[in-house]
Amino acid sequence: VRDDLRLARRIQGGDPRAFEEFLDSYGARVQYLVRRTVENRTDAEDLTQEIFVHLYRNIGSYRGDAALATWVYRVALNQCAKHAQKRPPQNVALEEQNEQASPDWRSNPEQAAVKSELSERVHDALEQLSPLHKEVVVLHELYGLTYQECAQALQVPIGTVKSRLFNAIRRLRDGLSEYVLGDAGGGVLRVEAAAEKTP
């Protein structure tokens, strides 16, 4: 946190390298969060830019009470929520859908090419989650925030984080049962199903 505060104060002091460092640290993750909320790629870029301008302008309000990441994600999620309120869900142009679906859209095509089927299914399943579930999964599972940090970033009680996370994982598991459970796990499902039928 001390380093975070130092970085924040350097940005506030007008150090351009500090802001670039900040952008390198959080740019990809904020962009990822935004893309989970905004389907249209141009809108997602605009919103990512807006968020960083907002973060830059208000960096003084970060006081080092929590990790800088928590503060960044909280601001980003708030901005995403505001964006979602302002604009109804938009249809994405077909070309853009194709572009998004294509591994070429990702900046690392090699990596995309070797993605396992399961990994792709996980990605798809994640996209199927509700926004509330999606954001808690991204913050906790992908970005490694603790429950407490998630609670701060999402501005909800820690119990809400737990329940949302559990429900999200349960939905992911339901969607991925054939992949996740494998041979042994499939057996569990079958046994449970049989147990239900047994009087």
Added chain:
Amino acid sequence: MTPTRHSQSRQPMLKSFLDRELPLWRQLAVRLHLARCASCREDLRAMRQIGDELRGQAIDPLDPKLKTRILASVQEITPVPTPPMHIRRPVLIWVGGAAALLLLASVTASRMRFAPMSLSGSSRAADSPAAMSNSVSEPTPASRSFTGSAASEPQNRSQAALIAPRDAVVGRSEAKQKVALRRAGFDIDGYRFVTLSGQRIDIPFKANLNSLRFARAEDGRMTLTQAFPSPILSLGPADALQNDAVPGSRWQPLPASFSSLRPLYVRPVADWTQFTALRWYPNMTLVGGFASPESNDASFVWLSGSYVRIGQTLYPDFAAYRAYADVHPDAVYLRPIYQLSAAPILDAAKRSGSAHGASHR
């Protein structure tokens, strides 16, 4: 052991166990259970696998063009200076004065509480923030006729204090600041509070109705507490916020039946757009509204015990009130009174000046 569905009830705990978010004794309990429950072991394995896959998801680096755009866009922006954490305290010389004023105000108020209703009093003056500063409870005849200046807003600029929601965020190192209030009000731009010592505290909405949370006061006193993620206004059973934009109207966020000490987000209406379009009438009291423990708009629900009262008529729900409003076009909409957005957030002196203008409108 034959796997059963009992594990479903244990899954939330299993997830916390997997994430190392359980206290030690619970971890031990889960470990003991896992040793004899194949079903839970399978659940744990599945959760772990999903977690591993999620963590293995590639996060694309920031688009270089976008990075350049962002860096360029902040070139001409200056970060807002760090706001002070503390509420400015008046100098010692004012403490004695404020205490004396407070004493005088309370004596005057207690006498006037039993005064006969003054129908001839100036309603504009009576409804001004100064007029209601002695009480935030029911607008009794006494309070309506109370136009004295003993308990009015601070007369000196040094007594004014402003905090923005972001200032109200306190860290571990800072004790929560809690101030007793003698008055609470709002206009279209935000909340305005006057402390017992005469300090003024403004909390702008900034088009966001989540800038404040509400809780029942343990001791029945109206207080404002700095807290994360937003300040908490603790209210007694009859405490209300005066609508300073619409004389005679007020909002009592917590119905009398509400007893939770846990803070909630409460709004008169479901969202900001409805708030700006809300129709107010003189002698209207909105009790309760929409509430949620969370700040996202979708989670707000009509708070049990809420109602709208206009004059002597009670409207038990929002639909009934709206039916009244539809046929009574003489409504007044919220408008800026405090001039909160007219000055920089920390420019206390200018704000103080404008506040005086507002209170003597």
